[in-house]
Amino acid sequence: MNATDIAAWLGAAxxxxxxxxxxxxxxxxGARVIVSAAPNMVAYGSATALLGEKACVVIEASNVGxxxxxxxxxxxxxxxxxxxxxxxxxxxxxxxxxxxLPGRLPHVLDKGERWLGMMEQNEDLIKMSQDGYLYCGIxxxxxxxxxxxxxxxxx
Numbered sequence: 164m165n166a167t168d169i170a171a172w173l174g175a176a177x178x179x180x181x182x183x184x185x186x187x188x189x190x191x192x193g194a195r196v197i198v199s200a201a202p203n204m205v206a207y208g209s210a211t212a213l214l215g216e217k218a219c220v221v222i223e224a225s226n227v228g229x230x231x232x233x234x235x236x237x238x239x240x241x242x243x244x245x246x247x248x249x250x251x252x253x254x255x256x257x258x259x260x261x262x263x264l265p266g267r268l269p270h271v272l273d274k275g276e277r278w279l280g281m282m283e284q285n286e287d288l289i290k291m292s293q294d295g296y297l298y299c300g301i302x303x304x305x306x307x308x309x310x311x312x313x314x315x316x317x318x
Contacts (some may be wrong), residue, residue: 196228292316
C-alpha cells in the first residue's frame with residue numbers, strides 16, 4: 164500500500180464521516196417537543212377561585228429544539244393492551260381537551276419555551292389509567308404524530 168492508497172482511504176473515510184454527521188445534524192434541527200403529565204394536582208391559593216377543589220392533570224410541553232412550533236390540540240388515548248400501542252393500532256378511546264386552562268390553544272411555542280395546560284381528573288380517567296394504558300399528549304404543527312406520555316394515576 165503506497166501513499167496514494169492511504170490518502171484515498173483517508174479521504175473516503177473522512178467524506179463518509181462528514182456525510183453521516185450532516186445527516187445527524189439535519190435530523191436534530193427544528194422543533195423538538197417533550198411532554199410530561201402530572202396527575203393529582205390541586206389548586207392552591209388564588210388559583211382555587213378559578214379551578215376550585217377539583218384534582219387536575221397538568222400537562223407540560225417544552226420545546227428543546229432550535230425552531231418554533233404551534234401547539235394545536237391536547238389529546239388523550241386509551242389502549243386496552245400494551246400490544247395495541249406497540250403495534251400502533253387504533254386506541255380504544257380517544258378524546259380531546261378543548262380548553263386546557265390556563266393554557267390557550269393554539270399557542271406558538273418558541274425554542275426553549277414551556278407551555279402548561281390542565282384537564283380535569285375524573286373517575287373515568289382514573290379507571291382508564293388503572294385498567295389499561297392511558298396516554299396524554301399534544302399535537303403540534305411540525306409533527307405528523309402527537310407527542311405523548313403515559314399517565315399513571317395512583318390514588
